[in-house]
Amino acid sequence: MGFHCRTALLATVGAGVVALALTGCASSxxxxxxxxxxxxxxxxxxxxxxxxxSTVVVxxxxxxxxxxxxxxxxxxAFGSGPDADWRLEQGTLSLSVKCSGAVKDCGARHEVTVPRGVAVTVRSDDGRIEASGFDTPLTIASDNGRVSVTNSSGPLDLTSHNGRIEGEGLRAKTVRAASDSGxxxxxxxxxxxxxxxxxxxGRVDLAVPKDTYKVTAGSDDGRVAVTVARSDSSTHALTARSDNGRVTVRNG
Structure with a gap:
């Protein structure tokens, strides 16, 4: 941690105006x-x-x-941080990193291991979220970052305002996934x-095992391709929709 710029220049311009020039600043x-x-x-x-x-891996x-x-x-530059804090109070684990200054670049990565049988909700205002191995309900909401879930069988509710959503090896029977931009x-x-x-x-792509599905698929601006077996009487319902992007429902 610390100040990662090789050069910092401070100059007075006019009456009481300060100009700051930084060179060689590395990203966190x-x-x-x-x-x-x-x-x-x-x-x-x-x-x-x-x-x-922060990136949160759970x-x-x-x-x-x-x-x-x-x-x-x-x-x-000319401030304080990064100041990291972690605490667990009343069922909420808070993981924060704060920086304050004229120019700043701070980041963090948290890996969280949770006991089996615990239902988990993860919320992040800025950072990627990755989750794996859950057989209990899992809710993830990201304001700005990618959401990735693997090898999970509990119900999933996944949202991202600005980022893609990915699921691999899913065994969940019920899944809701919605992205505003991704x-x-x-x-x-x-x-x-x-x-x-x-x-x-953004595109929507569903890959499901071979079976017969009740499918609702559509796009306002993009190609729609559904290649799975379909029946309106199926108890397996798939909805895939994009306002602006291609939609694919296939076996895989």
Missing amino acids: DPANAPVEHKNFAFAGKALTIEGSS RSADVRDVEVARQVDGWV RVSLAFAVVPDSVEATSDD
Whole structure:
């Protein structure tokens, strides 16, 4: 962590006007920062994780506590930070990194391991969210960042205002995925019962095992291709829609 610029120049221009020139400023790189660890005692059945300016990686495993590994990196010119904080209070795990200054670039990566059997909600205002291994309900909401889920069988509710949504090896029977600006791509390892995938501005791609599906698919501005077996009486319902992008429903 710390100030990552090779040169900082301060000059007085006119009467009391300060001009700041920075050169050689490197971007923050949390992946190469030292790793800090902390365990939080937890006995509940539902956990909310709130991230700020951070990549959040969350997984379910055979652990007793909520385990967090943190990496923080960044620089600030004429200010303070990065200041990182992590706390678990009343069922909410808060993971924050704050920087204040004339010029700044701060970021973090948090890896969170959650005990099995816990339903999880993850919210982030700026950063990628990755989740794996859940057989309980999982809700993810990102204001600005990609959402990725793998190898999960519990019900999924995934949203991103500005970022793509990806699912691989999904065994969930019920999935809702919606992006305001980004591609939605979901691949299933088992036949789902109900899938609703939508994007306001991006492609929508569903890959499902061979079976017969009730399909609703459409795009206001893009090609629509449905190649799965279809029947309106099927109990397996797929909805795929984009306002501006191609829509594909296929076996895979």
